[in-house]
Amino acid sequence: MRVLVVNAGSSSLKLSALDDDDLVATQRLTIRPDSRIDETSVQQFTHRVGQVDAVGHRVVHGGTEFGGAVVIDEEVRNRLEALADLAPLHQLKSLAALDAVSAVLPDVPAVACFDTAFHATIPASAATYALPAEWRRRWPLRRFGFHGLSHAYVSRRAAQLLGRPVESLRIVSCHLGAGASTAAIDGGRSVDTTMGFTPLEGLVMATRSGSVDPGLILWLEEHAGIPPDELASALEHDSGLKGLAGSADFATVLNEAAKGSPDAGLAVGVYVHRLRAAIAAMAAAMGGLDVLVFTGGVGENSAVVRERSVAPLGFLGVRLDPALNDDAVPDAEVTATGSEVRTLVIEAREDLEIVAQTRALFGRLPGSNQP
DSSP states (O other): OOOEEEEEEEEEEEEEEEETEEEEEEEEEOOOOOSOHHHHHHHHHHEEEEOOOOOEEEOOOOOOOOSSOEEHHHHHHHHHHHTTTGSSSHHHHHHHHHHHHHHHHHOEEEEEEEGGGGGSSSOHHHOOOOOOOHHHHHOBBBOOOOHHHHHHHHHHHHHHHSSSOOOGEEEEEEEEEEEEEEEETTTTTEEEESSSSSSSSOOOSSSSSSSOOOOHHHHHHSSSSHHHHHHHHHHHHHHHHHHHOOOOOOHHHHHHTTTTOOHHHHHHHHHHHHHHHOOOOHHHHHOOOOOEEEHHHHHHOOHHHHHHGGGGGGTTOOBBBHHHHOOOOOSSBBOOOTTTEEEEEOOOOOOHHHHHHHHTTOOTTTTTOOO
């Protein structure tokens, strides 16, 4: 069963065609500022890869309505559009990608796979904000969590690498890319995560602030006169590493820090401080830790981040082997001899998770004899 995976970002669209777990072809297209996508380019790619049996779309937000992958029809598309105000920067791009691919492949069934769905299992105690009851009744004000496709994949991949059932493991997954989040995965189920109602909450990211005292934002609006749209733009696009060090690229910031830049050094320090605190918090949510996973561009490529975030966590039983950590190429283990917790570096493969969910929905898991 050949699946076309459609992953829409804020400015680009990644198309990947996979047979089983083998990548046939991939291409990245530009998403215009008005969210339009060149259908001719999509058509050229699908013509190159040949027959497509199903399309799996990454959709950032499923709200409280979608707790798992779903076949897309007109009703589902309308419901996804209604959720756009919860993730306006991402949802509209996903819908534009859906429309472009559907126009090229109108007879091929399509599936929506949600970044929020994996976190639907988070208990109410972790998902609920302590806000007025009337607000919570009127609006879906809760922690949704994101990066669920990545967290789901690496939790199963970690279990596979260790030769243990995922149901027996307490895993903290650290997805560290331009966006960043951690998740507590107990027995294969998400029980806590750092992103919340929006992807702004939690860790320091490339251009996003991560968690900020809401009183600070209210102060800026009331006393500094900064309008809400300007505040939103600054928190999303001009904060995080960019706000602290002037660059959103972690490798650049790390290099500048090594040269003695005070701003870059502070940025790395803040980034790592937030990360290690989040790892400890996720472990606390599960009452312990068996496996720590690093994934995403920063998680996979920065030995410094892994070392500095783990060094103070010896009380949790985590220790890294310096040589293994320095030389790690995903998928790899970097655990020190005698460490109680296994630490892995795993390549982010959201495409494989989307393929798995798409096949499962159509009853076409590997080995299935269904038509």
